[in-house]
Structure formats: structure tokens, C-alpha cells
Amino acid sequence: MTWRAATAGRDPQSPAWLPRFRDGSAIRFANQNGMQQQRPGAQWGPIRIVYLQYASDPVTFFDPASVYREPAWMRGPRGPDVSTELRWYPIVTLLQLALDMSLATTTPMGYGHVYAPEHYIDAWMQVTAPEGWQPSEVERLKALFAAR
Numbered sequence: 001m002t003w004r005a006a007t008a009g010r011d012p013q014s015p016a017w018l019p020r021f022r023d024g025s026a027i028r029f030a031n032q033n034g035m036q037q038q039r040p041g042a043q044w045g046p047i048r049i050v051y052l053q054y055a056s057d058p059v060t061f062f063d064p065a066s067v068y069r070e071p072a073w074m075r076g077p078r079g080p081d082v083s084t085e086l087r088w089y090p091i092v093t094l095l096q097l098a099l100d101m102s103l104a105t106t107t108p109m110g111y112g113h114v115y116a117p118e119h120y121i122d123a124w125m126q127v128t129a130p131e132g133w134q135p136s137e138v139e140r141l142k143a144l145f146a147a148r
Contacts, residue, residue, distance in 0.1 A: 026049060
């Protein structure tokens with residue numbers, strides 16, 4: 001299952017920038033604020049995939065179809081790091097997104113395409129499920145990565 005297919009097949013009640021896919025047993029999504037909330041009782045299966053993505057990452061969400069169709073991430077609730085002032089206009093939005101892609105690595109850490117190392121920790125914990133880790137140890141590891 002690819003990222004694009006999982007995003008397209010998301011629960012329609014979940015936002016495109018932080019989708020919930022099926023029962024969450026194989027694929028989950030996270031952003032800089034943590035993991036997408038899963039359905040109550042959702043359990044991981046034997047295969048675990050976590051996609052870390054920021055709503056403000058134009059590389060992740062660039063879609064050539066935005067030349068004639070409003071992207072799903074612009075509809076409904078916006079990601080916390082996407083301006084409410086951003087509007088969709090045919091052709092213009094595609095050009096703006098292409099420019100944003102070329103500048104995607106000039107944003108502050110934790111926005112755009114500049115992924116903060118500490119934001120990987122929650123995804124890593126979900127995928128590997130290490131035994132014996134206490135929340136305080138996880139927070140200490142995040143702080144260590146944030147300081148670098």
C-alpha cells in the first residue's frame with residue numbers, strides 16, 4: 001500500500017493532512033503534534049507503517065491536479081501549520097505550490113519539508129513497540145534530539 005493510496009482511501013471523516021486509514025492495524029499517520037487518533041480499541045497488526053507528514057509540506061502534498069481541482073488538504077479543517085488565508089484558484093494555486101516546493105527546505109525546523117528529528121520518536125515507538133519505555137524516557141529522548 002502506498003502513501004497515495006492510503007491517503008485516497010482514508011476515512012472521509014479524517015483530514016487529508018492527517019488521515020485515518022481503515023482500522024489502523026497496518027498504516028497510521030503522524031505529524032509534528034503526534035499520531036492521528038485511532039478508533040477506540042484499534043490494535044496494530046504484524047505489519048506497521050507510520051507516515052510522518054506536516055500539513056505545510058508542499059513536497060508531500062503537491063498534486064498536478066491542483067491546476068484544475070482544489071486539493072483535499074485545503075478543504076475542511078486545515079492543518080495547524082497551514083494558513084487559513086490560503087485560497088484555491090485554478091492554475092494560480094499550482095504555480096504557488098510549485099514555488100512553495102522550491103522553498104520547502106527554507107522553513108523553520110518542524111514545518112514545510114524540514115522534519116524535526118524529535119518528531120520521529122512517536123512514530124518509532126509505534127512501529128517498534130519497545131518494551132519497558134516510560135513516558136519520561138520518551139520525553140527525554142525527544143529533548144535530546146531537539147537539542148541537536
